[in-house]
Structures are given as structure tokens and as C-alpha cells.
Amino acid sequence: GESVGLHLPTLSVQEGDNSIINCAYSNSASDYFIWYKQESGKGPQFIIDIRSNMDKRQGQRVTVLLNKTVKHLSLQIAATQPGDSAVYFCAEFWASGTYKYIFGTGTRLKVLA
């Protein structure tokens, strides 16, 4: 289940189960959203993105859902594997002239064998 750690909430799932990681974004005008995976001591790695004119997008074993009404984004990982253990961040693209990403707080995913 979910628990709040020192700063990052943690989601623990059994290997082979599906994982759902949630993110609330802040700006209703954001038009592009991205999920990143970050392993310890490394930079963020792109997983999947979605434009605001879509509500669902699928990749390999991952699905992103966008609910603009409540400003909510989720990442679903099917058949979670040990290699999926990492911290996951959502980012919203805030086209205010500087084209900068605003990152969410992140969720640590722990896959239990």
C-alpha cells in the first residue's frame, strides 16, 4: 500500500502485480505531461508523455491517464518487475514563455519479490 516516507511517498507492490502511481498537477493551462523514472544516483529517464488533448496513452507495459477535470495524472505499470523499482516523477509543461517543466514530488516504487 501507500505510505508517506521522509519526503517521498512509497508504493510497495508484489512482483507481477500492476502498479498505479498518481500525480496531481497544478496548472489547468498545462498542455503537456511527462512521466520520468529516476534510479538512485542517476538522471531522470523518460517513460511516456501525453498531450492535453488526449486522456489516455499506452506504451510498452505502461499507460498514462489524464483527467483534466480534477487535474490528475496517473501512470499504470503492468506486471511490475524488480527493475521497475525507482522513483517516479510526473512533470507538467508550463508554456509561459520559458518552456519549463514543473516536477511533482515523486513516488518511490518498491517491488517486492
Place this chain on the structure above:
Amino acid sequence: GAVVSQHPSRVICKSGTSVKIECRSLDFQATTMFWYRQFPKQSLMLMATSNEGSKATYEQGVEKDKFLINHASLTLSTLTVTSAHPEDSSFYICSAREGDYTQYFGPGTRLTVL
């Protein structure tokens, strides 16, 4: 996807010295690069936006005289932490923008100031 490199990957320095971190886009040209700072167990915080051929745009609360940014070419941006102190110890990550939306991130630089 495109590749962004950072150098060095780790640096340890004495308090009061300056440290330069390089960010390179290896297979594409980036007119805009970004510098982030990340403390343990926290999210990435944008420090500044680096624009090729012009001055960087700093986020609120980031001292531009402390964190000098130079974006002299379309493939290289540098961040210099001047007169570093232990509280500057952090993980510094750069990214390079390709096109309108996509940012590719570097592997990060771990700075430890003694």
C-alpha cells in the same frame, strides 16, 4: 532518444572553491538547456533556464552571482558554483530541450563540499 552528458559525474571540493559542471547535448543542438538541483529524497527544482547566446533566466530565490551559467554553443552549457559551501552540496542535473516540448536529461553531477 537523444543523449545528454554531464561532466564530472562526481566532484568533491573544499569550501570556498569554485566548481564548474558541463552539460552537453551529444547528437542534437539545444538552444535551451535547463539546470536543476535535487536534494536527497526530494523532487527536481529548476534553478535556471540557459539560452544559447544570451543571459540565463534564474528562478526566484536562486542567486545568479552564486550559480554562473554560460551557454556558449548550441551543444554546451556550463554551471559554475562559485565559492561553494557545504550547503551547496547536492545533485545537479541538466536537461536540453529538443523541439517545443521534449527535454532530455543528463545523468547528474553529485557535488560534495567539505
